[in-house]
Amino acid sequence: MTSYQIPTARGYYGEFGGAFVPEMLYPNVEELRTRYLDILADPGFRAELQLLLRDYVGRPTPLFEARRLSARYGTRVFLKREDLCHTGAHKINNTVGQILLAQRLGKKRIIAETGAGQHGVATATVCALMGLPCVVYMGAVDIERQAPNVARMRLLGAEVRRAESGSQTLKDATNEAIRDWIANPVDTHYIIGSVVGPHPYPDLVARLQAVISEEMRAQLLEKTGSELPNYVVACVGGGSNAAGAFYHFLDEPTVRLVAVEAAGHGIHSGHSAATSVLGTPGIIHGSRTLLMQDEHGQITEPYSLSAGLDYPGIGPLHAHLGASGRAEFIGITDDEALAAVSELSRLEGIIPALETAHALAALGQLGTGPDDVVVVNLSGRGDKDLETYLKNLDKLI
Numbered sequence: 001m002t003s004y005q006i007p008t009a010r011g012y013y014g015e016f017g018g019a020f021v022p023e024m025l026y027p028n029v030e031e032l033r034t035r036y037l038d039i040l041a042d043p044g045f046r047a048e049l050q051l052l053l054r055d056y057v058g059r060p061t062p063l064f065e066a067r068r069l070s071a072r073y074g075t076r077v078f079l080k081r082e083d084l085c086h087t088g089a090h091k092i093n094n095t096v097g098q099i100l101l102a103q104r105l106g107k108k109r110i111i112a113e114t115g116a117g118q119h120g121v122a123t124a125t126v127c128a129l130m131g132l133p134c135v136v137y138m139g140a141v142d143i144e145r146q147a148p149n150v151a152r153m154r155l156l157g158a159e160v161r162r163a164e165s166g167s168q169t170l171k172d173a174t175n176e177a178i179r180d181w182i183a184n185p186v187d188t189h190y191i192i193g194s195v196v197g198p199h200p201y202p203d204l205v206a207r208l209q210a211v212i213s214e215e216m217r218a219q220l221l222e223k224t225g226s227e228l229p230n231y232v233v234a235c236v237g238g239g240s241n242a243a244g245a246f247y248h249f250l251d252e253p254t255v256r257l258v259a260v261e262a263a264g265h266g267i268h269s270g271h272s273a274a275t276s277v278l279g280t281p282g283i284i285h286g287s288r289t290l291l292m293q294d295e296h297g298q299i300t301e302p303y304s305l306s307a308g309l310d311y312p313g314i315g316p317l318h319a320h321l322g323a324s325g326r327a328e329f330i331g332i333t334d335d336e337a338l339a340a341v342s343e344l345s346r347l348e349g350i351i352p353a354l355e356t357a358h359a360l361a362a363l364g365q366l367g368t369g370p371d372d373v374v375v376v377n378l379s380g381r382g383d384k385d386l387e388t389y390l391k392n393l394d395k396l397i
């Protein structure tokens with residue numbers, strides 16, 4: 001059996017992945033590709049990462065048995081509390097690892113792209129920690145929409161640069177970041193925020209997020225007597241929290257993996273981000289994967305009320321998990337996610353991020369029984385979404 005975890009030497013998961021980059025970017029990506037595995041395996045790197053994950057990020061995050069939620073769904077539900085990580089979500093697992101990697105590559109400057117601003121904040125945070133200058137590219141429209149995160153990044157000492165081209169959102173910010181990297185190949189590391197981009201990024205980010213499922217296995221053994229649950233459920237934007245939650249279960253065929261996408265106003269409404277259903281193979285951000293595009297190969301704007309899920313592609317690992325049938329994909333609408341926000345808040349006293357609420361909303365669609373153990377990856381907390389929740393109070397209460 002071939003492993004679902006490890007891509008081929010050229011970065012392929014099945015027919016998805018690879019590295020499609022302009023020639024000018026080739027040396028940067030090649031440097032990363034030839035060195036990342038050795039650096040990740042180095043005992044000094046591992047010790048430093050371990051220490052930061054424990055004392056700075058706050059790991060291990062708890063695995064919480066949600067008893068009232070379990071009673072509601074007639075099954076045993078555990079929540080992996082990534083919402084308790086420093087900065088409020090799983091994204092920092094990746095940025096902490098990548099900043100240590102950048103230091104070992106001798107890089108003196110960090111760039112990143114951000115849509116909703118969460119990855120920008122997680123990157124600005126670790127740059128402050130390490131005293132490295134940080135430039136975050138963000139679409140002009142997103143800068144307006146996500147003012148609190150822009151303020152956070154600036155407070156942390158990062159420079160936020162506006163991307164004024166195209167739709168002035170995430171894909172345009174990504175283009176600007178790539179342009180910067182081409183112009184600064186020697187001293188700059190580009191921290192990508194999800195399991196997307198050219199090889200080796202999807203594998204690099206998956207390995208850094210895999211700490212989530214590594215901890216889950218030990219915690220499940222302690223709490224249920226088995227390292228293996230029946231289901232692991234996670235939301236998918238680019239796919240990094242899902243990759244981390246699935247990683248150490250990918251090659252355990254008895255564990256059902258459920259990836260939850262944002263269906264917006266409905267999968268076929270024309271306002272959705274359900275890439276696994278609506279996407280077709282193509283190249284986006286340097287890898288071959290499923291993406292939402294028109295008949296001319298132009299990317300169509302995705303929609304979700306949740307800013308972290310409206311990405312027009314999914315990581316190549318997830319495209320392969322879908323195509324091979326290893327993971328099941330479910331689409332959850334804005335309204336279903338909002339109902340799940342309210343449900344978790346009232347049943348367990350935990351206000352989830354809107355992205356995370358999509359995963360929670362899938363609980364009713366799994367067909368689970370009383371003996372099943374279900375782990376939902378609670379990717380982030382809801383503080384950043386309070387304004388959205390206030391605007392939709394009628395659907396929450």
Ligand SMILES: *Cc1c(COP(=O)(O)O)cnc(C)c1O
Nearest residue numbers: 194237238239240241355379380
């Ligand atoms: C960014 C974000 C996501 C989506 O990103 P993935 O790479 O798919 O994990 C999900 N949940 C939260 C809380 C986020 O901030």
